[in-house]
Amino acid sequence: MTAPDLPDVPALPDAPALPDLQRRLVEFAAARQWGPYHTPKNLAAALSVEAAELLEIFQWMTPEEADRVMADPETAHRVNDEVADVLAYLLQFSARLGVDPLAALSAKIDRNELRFPVGRPPGRTARATPAAADPASRADQVAAPASESTDRHST
Amino acid sequence: MTAPDLPDVPALPDAPALPDLQRRLVEFAAARQWGPYHTPKNLAAALSVEAAELLEIFQWMTPEEADRVMADPETAHRVNDEVADVLAYLLQFSARLGVDPLAALSAKIDRNELRFPVGRPPGRTARATPAAADPASRADQVAAPASESTDRHST
Ligand SMILES: Cc1cn([C@H]2C[C@H](O)[C@@H](COP(=O)(O)O)O2)c(=O)nc1N
Ligand SMILES: Cc1cn([C@H]2C[C@H](O)[C@@H](COP(=O)(O)O)O2)c(=O)nc1N
Numbered sequence: 004m005t006a007p008d009l010p011d012v013p014a015l016p017d018a019p020a021l022p023d024l025q026r027r028l029v030e031f032a033a034a035r036q037w038g039p040y041h042t043p044k045n046l047a048a049a050l051s052v053e054a055a056e057l058l059e060i061f062q063w064m065t066p067e068e069a070d071r072v073m074a075d076p077e078t079a080h081r082v083n084d085e086v087a088d089v090l091a092y093l094l095q096f097s098a099r100l101g102v103d104p105l106a107a108l109s110a111k112i113d114r115n116e117l118r119f120p121v122g123r124p125p126g127r128t129a130r131a132t133p134a135a136a137d138p139a140s141r142a143d144q145v146a147a148p149a150s151e152s153t154d155r156h157s158t
Numbered sequence: 159m160t161a162p163d164l165p166d167v168p169a170l171p172d173a174p175a176l177p178d179l180q181r182r183l184v185e186f187a188a189a190r191q192w193g194p195y196h197t198p199k200n201l202a203a204a205l206s207v208e209a210a211e212l213l214e215i216f217q218w219m220t221p222e223e224a225d226r227v228m229a230d231p232e233t234a235h236r237v238n239d240e241v242a243d244v245l246a247y248l249l250q251f252s253a254r255l256g257v258d259p260l261a262a263l264s265a266k267i268d269r270n271e272l273r274f275p276v277g278r279p280p281g282r283t284a285r286a287t288p289a290a291a292d293p294a295s296r297a298d299q300v301a302a303p304a305s306e307s308t309d310r311h312s313t
Contacts, residue, residue: 018260021176027267031274040280044216044224047209050244054202054209057251061199069199073255086248086257087266089205093244094263096212100228102241105173108249111242112182119186125195 021105025094032095043099050092057085176260180249187250198254205247212240 032041060081061069073079097104119125187196215236216224228234252259274280 018258019264021260024260024263024267031267031270034276035274035278035280037280042221042224043227044213044219044221047213047216051206051209051213054206054244058199058202058206061202064199066197066199069197072198073257082255083257083262084266086252086259087262089209089244089248090259090263091266091270093241093248097241100237102228102238103173104241104245105176105179107238107242108179108245109174111239111246112179112186115186115246119190121189123190125190125192 021094024090025098028091028095029098041095041099043096046092046096046099050089050096053085053088053092057082057089060085176249179245180253183246183250184253196250196254198251201247201251201254205244205251208240208243208247212237212244215240 032038060072060078064072072082093104096102187193215227215233219227227237248259251257
């Protein structure tokens, strides 16, 4: 399956491309001889920690407060910082295992377009039972994770 | 501070650039009218869940087993899938709040090069006390998180 035709998005003049940043991160760790620390397992743990630090910013906010979070310069800086940390560990993890994150995401979006038909709320996949497609039914929402987990391995 | 001179990394023929994937994700969610679900707080939570699912793959592995994880096609597929899911939510979160993840990471790598001088193990930042720079001392490793947390807000 190919990506739909998309208009060109010109990169911001100062924003380097993902592969360049990934290379800088790998060279940064290599220069510090951090290879023995940067096992796939440790990098996956570091990624999880940084994702939790990003979530921590929003932990006690109302949805409305969360939407206004960039209005405060200090909080905006923290958000930028944690986004960078998550991406830093995702790219180092990917480099270590030879995963191409852009190709993986492209393939996953193709699959998501089949898994989530237009017109359903999030959490309902294409594999849900007919009953699950009925918005009036609540029981299927409990059943959804099981079909979802089957889906995860087969898509 | 500018990025060091890096050789050109030719993109794989089929790997789209990050901004194109981000646009596809935003259009994917918009087509499903998922805006009300995709609050910054929910997307940060979803990101944290996917990062934990990536870590879950490695949870009971030895470091050696974790390093061989891509040799098994089914596990390799799971790893690719979870990397894609993490990136999917990071890009949707960033789009929602107007964060440029590539610019944020580029700036963070610049700061990391100052925070982590060459020749120290991970976990020792440039702000550590002189005692903390002595590899024979263990007490500073306990003290490190405090200086680190100061550093996090000031860099
Ligand atoms: C300690 C350490 C840091 N960083 C980089 C990635 C993140 O951008 C930032 C995280 O630092 P901290 O642990 O201070 O949040 O530094 C890294 O790549 N590898 C490491 N072993
Ligand atoms: C439910 C849902 C899914 N996805 C996409 C992002 C991930 O690539 C994948 C996650 O699906 P699952 O919850 O089945 O792991 O689907 C998304 O963007 N927004 C959502 N509200």
